[in-house]
Amino acid sequence: MPDLSELLTTEAIRLQPAHQPAFPDLVRARRRQRTRLIAGVALIALAGAGGATAFLEADPGRPDDTVRAPAGPFPVTVTGLLQQVGGPQGTPPRGIPGTVWFRADDGTITPAPTADSGRFTITVAAGRYVVTGAPGGDPQQPPTCRAETPLTVSTDGLTGVEVNCHIR
Numbered sequence: 332m333p334d335l336s337e338l339l340t341t342e343a344i345r346l347q348p349a350h351q352p353a354f355p356d357l358v359r360a361r362r363r364q365r366t367r368l369i370a371g372v373a374l375i376a377l378a379g380a381g382g383a384t385a386f387l388e389a390d391p392g393r394p395d396d397t398v399r400a401p402a403g404p405f406p407v408t409v410t411g412l413l414q415q416v417g418g419p420q421g422t423p424p425r426g427i428p429g430t431v432w433f434r435a436d437d438g439t440i441t442p443a444p445t446a447d448s449g450r451f452t453i454t455v456a457a458g459r460y461v462v463t464g465a466p467g468g469d470p471q472q473p474p475t476c477r478a479e480t481p482l483t484v485s486t487d488g489l490t491g492v493e494v495n496c497h498i499r
Contacts (some may be wrong), residue, residue, distance in 0.1 A: 409484055412450055426448045432464055
């Protein structure tokens with residue numbers, strides 16, 4: 332007569348489902364499935380981002396964001412204000428002395444000092460500029476202030492440029 336443990340082992344093997352894979356195989360299969368899903372979602376997201384970029388670039392109604400070289404040899408006048416913005420609640424913006432710089436896409440940088448009131452006048456060629464500034468009297472100080480967006484200076488000039496120095 333066979334031993335009881337042998338009978339139990341034989342019965343357990345007989346009752347074990349033949350179609351059920353081993354546990355490590357189940358884990359591996361699930362991991363592969365999850366990896367494929369994540370890779371597919373990432374691929375779709377990248378393709379969507381690339382398609383959106385191509386769509387936006389091809390949109391003729393969208394303004395061109397590239398900074399262009401100054402158009403025309405004739406200088407025009409631009410006026411504005413270097414101002415401190417922020418501080419304690421309720422503090423209005425105030426003009427401050429310093430320096431502003433107009434940078435064209437060709438790398439040409441034109442500096443202009445501001446008055447004690449923060450007002451400045453600068454002569455540049457018509458075109459698009461990134462405008463930055465720095466408070467204080469040292470023109471070598473790195474810019475910490477900027478206009479909110481690049482400026483387009485027409486052949487008629489431009490007034491009311493605001494270069495903001497944000498403080499907390």
